[in-house]
Amino acid sequence: MALLPILCYPDPRLLTVAKPVQAFDVRLQTLIADMFETMYEAKGIGLAATQVNVHERLIVIDTSEGRDAPLVLINPKILWASPERHVNEEGCLSVPGIYDGVERHDLVKVEALDGSGNKHLVEAEGLLSMCIQHEMDHLMGKVFVEYLSPLKRNRIKTKMLKAQREARD
Numbered sequence: 001m002a003l004l005p006i007l008c009y010p011d012p013r014l015l016t017v018a019k020p021v022q023a024f025d026v027r028l029q030t031l032i033a034d035m036f037e038t039m040y041e042a043k044g045i046g047l048a049a050t051q052v053n054v055h056e057r058l059i060v061i062d063t064s065e066g067r068d069a070p071l072v073l074i075n076p077k078i079l080w081a082s083p084e085r086h087v088n089e090e091g092c093l094s095v096p097g098i099y100d101g102v103e104r105h106d107l108v109k110v111e112a113l114d115g116s117g118n119k120h121l122v123e124a125e126g127l128l129s130m131c132i133q134h135e136m137d138h139l140m141g142k143v144f145v146e147y148l149s150p151l152k153r154n155r156i157k158t159k160m161l162k163a164q165r166e167a168r169d
Contacts, residue, residue, distance in 0.1 A: 095144070
């Protein structure tokens with residue numbers, strides 16, 4: 001297994017729309033394992049392949065306290081979302097250190113494939129629902145800061161670019 005570099009906002013590659021996963025092969029299994037290792041190391045609860053510069057419809061999630069409930073969603077589709085929505089504080093491994101309120105559906109039903117290509121249905125609420133919606137946005141080339149006002153988004157972009165410059169110096 002290997003740690004993968006996580007793209008940081010405003011990297012334009014984060015805007016890439018992911019293509020469906022076609023092959024359930026050794027490469028995919030390695031990618032899934034590497035994504036989990038990367039997510040756990042970064043103290044995240046979800047990671048989309050887009051964030052590690054692989055533009056395929058693959059998400060790994062683990063919202064459990066014990067980090068022992070890994071969930072793989074390949075080619076996910078939201079079948080149903082509740083009309084009830086709430087604003088929750090969100091962060092993102094691609095926008096480190098930034099947290100803000102984003103409105104999401106309270107409940108979602110998602111159809112996806114697992115790492116072996118078997119179809120499964122996930123009914124999610126709370127943190128898991130929010131995480132799935134957040135990660136699925138990444139697959140569509142959308143970062144959570146796009147839900148914020150242009151003023152907040154520009155401040156975040158400036159802060160992120162400054163941090164990236166300082167890291168290089």
